[in-house]
Amino acid sequence: MKFPYGLSDFGTLIQEGYWYQDRTDRIASLEEAGRQLIFLRPRRFGKSLLLSMLEHYYDLDRAGQFEALFGQLAVGRAPTPLRNQYFVMRWDFSLVQAHGEVTEIKAALHQHLNDSIHDFAQRYRERLPDEIEIHPDNALSSWRSALTAVSQTSHKLYLLIDEYDNFANKVLMADRDGSRDRDQALLYGEGLLKTVFKAVKAAAGGMGLDRVFITGVSPIVLSDMTSGYNVGKDLYLEPDFNDLCGFTGAEVETVLTQLAAEGGDWSPAEALATMRTFYNGYRFSEDATESLYNPTLSLYFLDALRRHGCYPHRMLDKNLAMDRNKLVYIARLPHGEDLLIDALSGNDRVLIPELVRRFGVEDVLRAVKDQPFMASLLYFYGVLTLAGEGVLAKLVLRIPNLVARGLYVEHLREAWLPASPRREAAQRAAETLYLRADPAPLCDLIETGYFSVLSKRDYRWSNELLVKFAFLTLLCDDRLYMAVSELETDRGDADLALILRPDMRRFQALDLLLEFKYLSLKELDMTGEQVRALPRETLATLPAVAAKLAEGAAQAADYGATLRTRHGLRDLRAFSVVAVVALGMMERLVWRAL
Secondary structure: OOOOOOOOOHHHHHHOOOOOOOOHHHHHHHHHHOOEEEEEOOOOOOHHHHHHHHHHHHEHHHHHHHHHHHOOOHHHHOOOOOOOOEEEEEEEHHHOOOOOOHHHHHHHHHHHHHHHHHHHHHHOOOOOOOOOOOOOOOHHHHHHHHHHHHHOOOOEEEEEEEOOOHHHHHHHHOOOOOOHHHHHHHHOOOOHHHHHHHHHHHHOOOOOEEEEEEEEOOOHHHHHOOOOOOOOEEOOOOHHHOOOOOEOHHHHHHHHHHHHOOOOOOOHHHHHHHHHHHHOOEOOOOOOOOOEEOHHHHHHHHHHHHHHOOOOOOOOOHHHHHHHHHHHHHHHOOOHHHHHHHHHOOOOOOEEOOOOOOOOHHHHHHOOOOHHHHHHHHHHHOOOEEEEEOHHHOEEEEOOOHHHHHHHHHHHHHHHOOOOHHHHHHHHHHHHHHHHOOOHHHHHHHHHHHHHHHHOOOOOOOHHHHHHHHHHHHHOOOOOEEEEEEEEEOOEEEEEEEEEOHHHOOOOOOEEEEEEEEEEHHHHOOOHHHHHHOOHHHHHHOHHHHHHHHHHHHHHHHHHHHHHHHHOOOOEEEEEEEEEEEOOEEEEEEEEEO
16 A cells, blocks of 8 residues: 555556545535635644645546546546546646745746746647746736637636635734734735635636635635625535545544555554554544544554554654644733643633634734634644534534644743753653652652742633643654553543654653542642641651542552553553642642552
8 A cells, every 4th residue: 555645646656556545425515515615624633635636527638537537536427527627727726936025926826827827828739729928927917818718618617626625724823023914915995815706706606617625724815805706605614525635434444454464563453553542532523423534644654654653753744744834823912821731631621602703804913812813723733523512512622643742742841941951851750750659859849840940820720720731731742652641531521641653652751640639728628838838748647648649549559450451551650649729839749659
């Protein structure tokens, strides 16, 4: 088997025998859905391959290749009447320079459109009665010339637009100083991008353009160009198209079984469990019944299995690491980090009345950012996903999987524990726990320094979250572990489980389970000075502390039994950890090993 990691050309994929998860059965549904469609998904979620598949299907110049390209696929067995009936033109706005002066960006957009129109003219020169005239400084005039040529034939045009919102997303992540005029010139009022989409809308009014399919990441630009392009139909929340991009669990299981037949020292069942933990969890429709695997990350994993016979060393593909910029942007907004912490808590604390589906760039840059706004933006970026309904029919949003959770944890760790000797000490303390099941160095570090860092930040910490986040941000290491907060077990939710990746069991690291409890100074009837003066061993014998340790130990024993069975663990080390907390400040940590 060959996996098309990083390959988005459908023709190459099919002709060179790469594995392809068939989505051609959706072509008929897409035709019925409308003539001008808008489909949004996060970065690297298979949108470009989808467009390439549509291009090869509808292109009249590829009619002779239909059997070779589609004969073994669903649509090849039941093609629609529109197969190979269109001139196809494709614009890819991700190729357009989105920085520099306004005149430079405008020139880059005109150049890209002109290049696309020139390629179109060359590809169809034998079919077009008139030569298409390219206007170097005015691509919309070139567009009009192409439409005129097409209208003189018996076929119509299908326009594919990839990354329509590229400008807006780059604007959001950029330095804001001095860029207002640029944004207005490109996006607001009669800005260039709006003018382009007005020209697309006009072309569909009898000028030879019959169908349009637009992809992007977020709906940020839709409001800005509504009056210019108000004919597009949104598909991105439709349940019928929830899995138009992405893989289902059954599809991943099938390909792992097939791949295992080629050999390799790995278990399909363990590989599926690992992929489910790291890559599954995306739901893009409120009515969807099944969650999806990120396709790029899945192909990254499967390709490593095929080529090396083992899992990739890092579960996060470096090409997706830039998605951390979205978290940085949200974190810098007022109460933005509060939202990230709510999402990481694992207690369904991110609740919004509905997704914000229409907001312009001006809104994103300058409007008040409430939780529905920020959570909706993270949903479109793929770092939150739909997870059902909560109180009063509100939408529940969750972090979809461990890769996305790792992005959150890494951001918070870097913000709270910047590069310093303390971070190196934290790494050494974590490794002592991993190797020797000794939490003393880590607890010492948390007591003496880390909680003073957290207490200075502007959060209304609950005591439980304060304890859990200290350990979570210091112990998350996807090179070795599936570090899962609020891991569901048969008997409840474990606070923090560090389960070794199956491919890392050849090393000496231990499986770990930590259950956290806390006590206030008031419950102990002691002052902070008195608590800090007691040795840990003495503190652990106090009746209130001993009771909490016992409560945590009982829960850890129950959860541990489920984890041992589920993962086949023979040496799970479990701990009950009790923190003494006063007004968001950590005084002491004590623990009991089971």
